[in-house]
Amino acid sequence: MLSNLPQQPADALLALIKLHNDDPRTDKIDLGVGVYRTGQGDTPVFGAIKAAEKKLLETQNSKAYLGPEGDMGFVHALMPYVFGKDDPTMGGRIEGMQAPGGTGAVRLAVALAKKAGVQRVWMGVPSWPNHAQIFGDLGLELKTFNHATKAGRVDMDALVTALNLAEPGDAVLLHGCCHNPTGIDYTPEQWDQIAPLVAEKKLLPILDLAYQGLGQGMEEDAYGVRRVLREVPEALIAYSCDKNFGMYRDRVGAIYVMAEDAAALGRVLSNGHALARAAWSMPPDHGGAAVRLILEDEALTAMWLDELDTMRTRMNQVRARLAAAGTAGSVDFAALGHQAGLFSILPLSADQILKLRSDHGIYMAGSGRINIAGLTMGNIDKFIADVAAVSAP
Numbered sequence: 001m002l003s004n005l006p007q008q009p010a011d012a013l014l015a016l017i018k019l020h021n022d023d024p025r026t027d028k029i030d031l032g033v034g035v036y037r038t039g040q041g042d043t044p045v046f047g048a049i050k051a052a053e054k055k056l057l058e059t060q061n062s063k064a065y066l067g068p069e070g071d072m073g074f075v076h077a078l079m080p081y082v083f084g085k086d087d088p089t090m091g092g093r094i095e096g097m098q099a100p101g102g103t104g105a106v107r108l109a110v111a112l113a114k115k116a117g118v119q120r121v122w123m124g125v126p127s128w129p130n131h132a133q134i135f136g137d138l139g140l141e142l143k144t145f146n147h148a149t150k151a152g153r154v155d156m157d158a159l160v161t162a163l164n165l166a167e168p169g170d171a172v173l174l175h176g177c178c179h180n181p182t183g184i185d186y187t188p189e190q191w192d193q194i195a196p197l198v199a200e201k202k203l204l205p206i207l208d209l210a211y212q213g214l215g216q217g218m219e220e221d222a223y224g225v226r227r228v229l230r231e232v233p234e235a236l237i238a239y240s241c242d243k244n245f246g247m248y249r250d251r252v253g254a255i256y257v258m259a260e261d262a263a264a265l266g267r268v269l270s271n272g273h274a275l276a277r278a279a280w281s282m283p284p285d286h287g288g289a290a291v292r293l294i295l296e297d298e299a300l301t302a303m304w305l306d307e308l309d310t311m312r313t314r315m316n317q318v319r320a321r322l323a324a325a326g327t328a329g330s331v332d333f334a335a336l337g338h339q340a341g342l343f344s345i346l347p348l349s350a351d352q353i354l355k356l357r358s359d360h361g362i363y364m365a366g367s368g369r370i371n372i373a374g375l376t377m378g379n380i381d382k383f384i385a386d387v388a389a390v391s392a393p
């Protein structure tokens with residue numbers, strides 16, 4: 001039986017980590033896997049998380065089971081940040097549950113959409129590769145459109161054309177901010193155009209917010225999600241704390257449901273609980289509890305927001321420095337200056353990407369995606385020069 005299973009390809013980015021680790025060159029640069037790095041190249045545990053973990057260690061007096069919804073204190077504490085302080089439940093129409101990371105939240109959102117009768121999902125590409133894998137795994141048809149133009153801007157024409165082709169009852173997946181892998185986000189004006197269109201076409205939005213606070217700021221990065229929610233009767237929101245709290249391996253996420261009314265909300269969530277029960281029973285507790293302790297404590301919250309500001313400022317400094325290089329070889333670095341978050345894509349060929357790795361020790365995904373936080377003030381000039389060298393027209 002089991003030996004009938006065909007071999008699956010290894011995860012390309014994880015394979016890249018190994019290649020990078022095995023490279024003896026001291027000036028090698030890792031722009032592959034998507035984790036934040038300081039100017040010294042580290043991915044440290046947030047100070048606020050360390051403090052919360054200490055508190056958790058001292059105060060937690062039981063590890064007895066919670067339920068499939070996880071730590072609801074954590075789920076509720078996040079809501080003002082995501083949905084706004086004024087009315088984070090949208091008049092009792094939004095509730096959530098904890099999920100194992102943003103991946104678990106996306107998976108549950110898509111499973112709920114499928115269970116509700118959605119058969120097709122529309123999504124701009126390229127996207128985070130796991131989106132398509134999750135749709136495929138759950139048997140949903142994926143319809144794609146171009147996310148960006150060659151000039152590095154949102155391809156609004158492609159998006160509007162796609163949404164006009166979509167049928168009522170289809171879902172549309174939209175990245176809330178810090179688009180992975182392009183870094184090309186919708187402007188507030190573009191969200192103002194997208195939100196009514198999603199509503200008018202009677203589409204179910206699945207909003208993936210995995211990098212809040214790493215683009216323009218916590219409030220600014222929530223604009224799109226809130227704008228869509230103002231317009232539509234129902235939506236699913238997948239949230240990850242793994243980047244903005246640096247919790248990657250602790251798997252901290254939440255899924256929120258906005259329903260037409262409180263009665264429908266209860267029914268949808270009961271399905272969410274049932275799906276979670278059958279998949280992972282309940283989410284891992286530790287990370288969510290640490291995040292809750294931060295959000296319940298004013299001083300820890302201030303500390304966390306300060307750490308997040310430092311990360312965002314550093315990435316924006318790297319982007320500004322890249323943008324100042326203008327065109328290097330055939331690459332327009334200026335475009336990276338108005339992109340946001342951890343990632344951007346360089347328009348390099350497979351050969352050029354390979355050459356950067358073999359001749360210059362620069363490691364990036366095969367798509368040309370770079371992790372902006374892999375660059376430092378110490379290696380950025382070498383990086384620009386090497387890209388210029390391999391891409392000279």
Ligand code: PMP
Pocket residue numbers: 034100101102103104106128175180208210240241242243248251252253
């Ligand atoms: N959505 C997007 C767009 C992502 O880039 C990621 C992480 N790479 C996730 C969801 C999942 O995040 P997590 O690590 O919390 O599962």
